[in-house]
Amino acid sequence: MDVGNFGFVVAGLIVGFVVGMTGVGGGSLMTPILLWFGINPATAVGTDLLYAAITKSGGVLVHRKNKNIDWGVTGWLTLGSVPAVAVTLWFLKNFDTNPKALNAIITQALGVVLLLTAGAVLFKHKLLAFAHRNSGDKSLFTGTRLNVLTVVTGLILGTMVALTSIGAGALGTVALFILYPLLPTRRLVGTEIAHAVPLTLVAGLGHASMGNMNWELLGFLLMGSLPGIYLGSHLTGRVPDKVLRPCLAFMLFAIGYKLAF
Template identity: 65%
Template sequence: MELVYVISGLAVGFTVGLTGVGGGSLMTPILLWLGINPATAVGTDLLYAAITKAGGVVVHQRNRNIDWKVTGLLASGSLPAALLTVLALHILKPDVAILNAIITHALGFALLLTASAIIFKKRLMALIQKHAGHWLNLPAAKLGKATVLTGIALGIIVTLSSIGAGALGTLALFLLYPLLPTSRLVGTEIAHAVPLTAIAGLGHAGLGHVDWWTLVSLLTGSLPGIWLGSHLTHHAPDRILRPCLAVMLAMVGGKLIM
């Protein structure tokens, strides 16, 4: 077992537990930096995310923090989108260099979106809460369609980059359901992220884009890291941690795109 992967998993798990964001946003760039090709990095990280977040579903369900109706609407868009994206990769069978270029640019784009979501999340939340009445007047049918369309976008982004199910998913839910309690937003996002990342990850595995030994090493470090970070989250200077994380993600994202 490679110690460097165990340590990487520990560091990312600790960050996720501490800040609530940064799983795929940190893990995939780290895997790239360690020399793993983009396609394999994305596939490995998707299954890593599915396994690490599965435990969160159990906890949030016990606390009744999951809105299964909203989860179902998101999944009705994201899961078919993920399957179709993987199917397109299977059918087209692009050149490895071309595929890596596509994934690298998708990864950079997703990182920039995630960084923006982290930086402006509080401002967006304050703005939406101020004008929440307008959203409450939106017909249920239109709100449902908007949720499904959001799921489609997340399905494509997450399948190509392994990023977005966390920060972008939570922010999207808040934009659509501004009066939903934060605990239910987080629980619903996690419940949606598990099947999405699992399906996308298994699709990449079918393409040979998963390094199973690396996955085991990452999980060995990340599970205790998440536990430790979660217990220290109330003592962390959030106003410092989140901007630093966002700046780092933006720098990596910009470099990947350029």
């Protein structure tokens, strides 16, 4: 294994460790790291999408076993996100044959989504408190209106994820907190992960069909991230959330600002 490939293993280890310890930061850290290594933006996004689909699959099995997934909500989200992925990938494929134009779109979108993710990570608890405070003992939205808003949320998440590989985690969880404030947090998290797997898998395979995939790179990332997730999960709660969350948010904001502006 040469030095460059060893660096990818270390990157996977670090990102996996952060994900295992905090539950967030997978795509929002991995894609910028791949860009820093000099990986083409489109290839970085495509590779990270399949990386996310594989690493989150284990989370679905755990949450399913513990009955932490609301499959109805997952279905409504997927109804919006998967078609959005297909349309976004079609747009990317036909918009411009110039690779530089495609990379410019992806990089700009990545910066904007990272800034939004930084805000979601930093103000997650305040947003959750706001949702509970305004819902009282009932949800703000119910029935058909709630289902439509869930589909629209999936549509927005699908577009962001297909463009940047980011959005299904922190932003998706915050959106579900607002739409379903009475659903227990563990079920919201499990539902978000259950939705993220088909979303990232479809988007990743779509990018792979466009040639935006490095299978060898994916293997090295997984080689590091799987033990990293295991180690990080055993340190959950050791570092105070009030310290971890601002640090992660600041890092995402700094990367997003640089990419967007």
